Amino acid sequence: MFQSRLRILAEIAIFAAIALILDRLPLYTLPQGGSISLVMLPILLLALRHGFATGLVTGAIVGSIQLFYGGYFLNIFQIFLDYAVAYAGVGFAGLFATSLKQENTGSKAVLIMTLASLVGGLFRFLGNFLSGVIFYGDYAPKGIPVWLYSLQYNMSYILPSTIICLILLVILFKARPSFFKV
Numbered sequence: 001m002f003q004s005r006l007r008i009l010a011e012i013a014i015f016a017a018i019a020l021i022l023d024r025l026p027l028y029t030l031p032q033g034g035s036i037s038l039v040m041l042p043i044l045l046l047a048l049r050h051g052f053a054t055g056l057v058t059g060a061i062v063g064s065i066q067l068f069y070g071g072y073f074l075n076i077f078q079i080f081l082d083y084a085v086a087y088a089g090v091g092f093a094g095l096f097a098t099s100l101k102q103e104n105t106g107s108k109a110v111l112i113m114t115l116a117s118l119v120g121g122l123f124r125f126l127g128n129f130l131s132g133v134i135f136y137g138d139y140a141p142k143g144i145p146v147w148l149y150s151l152q153y154n155m156s157y158i159l160p161s162t163i164i165c166l167i168l169l170v171i172l173f174k175a176r177p178s179f180f181k182v
Contacts, residue, residue, distance in 0.1 A: 008050055015042035016061045023066060027164075032139055033072060034128070034157040040090050041165045044120055047094030048113065048169070048180055055091025055120075063087030074135050081131035089123025101181050106174065113169050121162030128154040 026035035047055025063083035093116035132150030140149035
């Protein structure tokens with residue numbers, strides 16, 4: 001029991017570090033913040049490997065540390081939405097971990113990973129979307145509702161990031177399905 005917990009803690013530390021490195025290597029960065037990156041990939045991997053709680057903790061650690069490496073601080077509520085909710089929310093993909101472990105066929109596993117990635121991406125989007133509506137309304141161009149601006153802006157980098165991470169998850173699953181079964 002102790003060794004398995006220690007192993008999970010070590011995996012959380014390693015995968016959180018990998019996520020932070022991947023976040024510092026964005027594929028594309030938007031002008032007011034946010035980037036297309038692979039930061040969600042290690043969180044999704046651990047969530048699908050060990051479940052919801054592990055994914056939630058990993059995401060919370062990534063979000064918290066990310067704040068100290070170039071995060072933007074307005075107030076405690078903005079930090080909560082942009083970092084804690086957004087990245088811990090990616091861990092909700094872990095709700096599909098049991099289904100993925102029981103599934104051996106490729107097409108059903110891909111469907112489960114797609115749902116898991118979309119749920120993780122959706123929770124990340126919700127945190128950033130709410131933060132955009134509440135705290136970043138001044139950036140919205142005249143005549144565009146704040147909620148629509150936040151929707152478009154956050155979707156422009158979270159959706160591509162989610163799709164890229166999903167593709168890499170599927171490639172990893174096809175190459176090494178045993179990695180997802182602990």
